[in-house]
Amino acid sequence: MADRVDRRSFLKIAGTSLGIGALYSVAPLLGADGEAVEVARTLWKRNGERLKPFSFIQLSDTHVGFSGPPDPLGTQAYERAVEMINSLRHRPDFVLVTGDLTHDSEKPGEHAARMKKFQEISGRLKTGAVRCIPGEHDAGLDGGALFRDVFGPTFYSFDHRGVHFIGLDNVSRAKPEVGPEQLAWLKKDLARFPTTAPIVVFTHRPLFDLKPEWEWFTSDGDDVMNTLAPYENVTVLYGHIHRQHEYAAGSARHYAARSLIWAFPDPATTADKKPLPFDKEQPFKNLGLRLVQEPQTRGAMPDWPTIDDVELTMHEYSGTVGISQFLKEGAAR
Amino acid sequence: MRIEQDCGRAMLLAIALATAGLTIASPLHARTEETPKGDQSPRVVAIAARRFEFVPKEITLKQGETVTLRLTSEDVTHGFFMKTLGIDAVIEPGRVTDVTITPQTTGSFTTICDHFCGEGHGNMHMTIVIE
Numbered sequence: 001m002a003d004r005v006d007r008r009s010f011l012k013i014a015g016t017s018l019g020i021g022a023l024y025s026v027a028p029l030l031g032a033d034g035e036a037v038e039v040a041r042t043l044w045k046r047n048g049e050r051l052k053p054f055s056f057i058q059l060s061d062t063h064v065g066f067s068g069p070p071d072p073l074g075t076q077a078y079e080r081a082v083e084m085i086n087s088l089r090h091r092p093d094f095v096l097v098t099g100d101l102t103h104d105s106e107k108p109g110e111h112a113a114r115m116k117k118f119q120e121i122s123g124r125l126k127t128g129a130v131r132c133i134p135g136e137h138d139a140g141l142d143g144g145a146l147f148r149d150v151f152g153p154t155f156y157s158f159d160h161r162g163v164h165f166i167g168l169d170n171v172s173r174a175k176p177e178v179g180p181e182q183l184a185w186l187k188k189d190l191a192r193f194p195t196t197a198p199i200v201v202f203t204h205r206p207l208f209d210l211k212p213e214w215e216w217f218t219s220d221g222d223d224v225m226n227t228l229a230p231y232e233n234v235t236v237l238y239g240h241i242h243r244q245h246e247y248a249a250g251s252a253r254h255y256a257a258r259s260l261i262w263a264f265p266d267p268a269t270t271a272d273k274k275p276l277p278f279d280k281e282q283p284f285k286n287l288g289l290r291l292v293q294e295p296q297t298r299g300a301m302p303d304w305p306t307i308d309d310v311e312l313t314m315h316e317y318s319g320t321v322g323i324s325q326f327l328k329e330g331a332a333r
Numbered sequence: 334m335r336i337e338q339d340c341g342r343a344m345l346l347a348i349a350l351a352t353a354g355l356t357i358a359s360p361l362h363a364r365t366e367e368t369p370k371g372d373q374s375p376r377v378v379a380i381a382a383r384r385f386e387f388v389p390k391e392i393t394l395k396q397g398e399t400v401t402l403r404l405t406s407e408d409v410t411h412g413f414f415m416k417t418l419g420i421d422a423v424i425e426p427g428r429v430t431d432v433t434i435t436p437q438t439t440g441s442f443t444t445i446c447d448h449f450c451g452e453g454h455g456n457m458h459m460t461i462v463i464e
Contacts, residue, residue: 042361104452174448175412212416213443215455273456
């Protein structure tokens with residue numbers, strides 16, 4: 001398919017997809033020989049799953065139950081994201097949600113109702129599973145008790161087609177931290193993998209000091225990343241900051257997903273942590289998608305995965321590179 | 334930078350000052366303690382935390398001056414965090430938390446509550462100006 005998007009294609013996409021987090025097409029590198037194949041064999045022996053291409057979605061910061069300024073969208077962006085995911089020709093294996101599924105409430109029963117509303121909407125997803133970890137608005141007031149009742153553990157890991165996924169909870173403790181118990185669990189969890197294993201960490205707050213004055217950090221994030229440092233293929237997916245951001249340190253790459261409720265500004269441009277004003281002409285501006293595709297150059301595990309971000313707006317995105325990528329053969333449709 | 338945080342000591346100091354007939358600064362009004370002549374104790378600045386603000390919203394300190402920030406909470410547990418200044422405290426209701434600092438860097442430093450305290454937590458902050 002040509003990279004250029006014709007108007008009909010644009011309108012079709014515009015009509016069905018107005019807000020989404022990120023789409024990941026995972027295509028681990030399986031050349032004819034070399035280290036990648038050895039890694040695949042090792043992982044297969046260890047967890048019984050072959051390393052082969054698949055895709056998954058990251059959604060973040062849906063804040064179900066939030067109302068008021070700056071944004072009158074409510075759950076619209078989230079519901080549209082669900083519609084878009086369901087319209088994909090290649091169904092994602094699962095959906096990750098990186099926290100702040102709900103907006104907190106101290107009214108008796110209300111927070112639980114919001115979690116059920118989140119489940120009701122996510123239940124429409126045509127995908128194999130929805131994997132969630134909490135944000136501070138889900139778990140900050142009760143140490144994650146309600147989240148555990150509704151969704152299960154606040155941190156866990158699983159293997160999928162040769163990739164090891166680790167969900168970390170950096171919101172349930174009093175301070176923005178993972179804590180020593182979870183760090184000990186992480187070390188034990190990682191111990192069975194070779195350092196070449198592909199690892200995806202998903203969490204809520206950034207695991208590095210992105211903007212501590214805006215609480216965009218995890219106080220023991222360095223301990224987490226030092227634990228992961230020996231591993232050569234680490235991707236960290238997170239939310240919390242309600243904007244796209246990419247960061248690399250060592251062999252790890254960190255990617256923040258846009259929110260599905262409102263956007264925060266670039267802290268380099270303002271001292272005020274105030275949501276970007278709502279634009280009724282472009283109601284889903286800054287609520288975008290991230291597309292991760294199979295790397296064009298095979299044979300180097302550190303290149304896995306390749307990520308592109310796309311901003312979805314009502315009348316701007318037809319010309320972006322991102323939406324062209326979205327329509328490429330083999331990607332989502 | 335020297336940091337001291339000792340709630341127990343703070344309570345004892347408060348009792349000692351009260352015993353000596355000195356007025357304890359009210360957190361609500363964020364008064365600054367007068368240091369008696371000859372007393373080498375650091376200047377005390379009171380800061381009250383309540384959902385979702387600090388009172389006062391801004392304080393001004395002098396570079397190189399040792400100051401004790403006397404922190405109290407009027408409602409729930411709050412945090413008091415400013416990484417550059419080395420401040421990382423927990424403010425529990427019913428207790429006084431003292432944080433003593435000797436800032437060496439001038440500037441304006443946004444200090445946040447980093448203990449989730451409710452819906453408006455994300456914008457609970459104050460400014461420490463170092464001149």
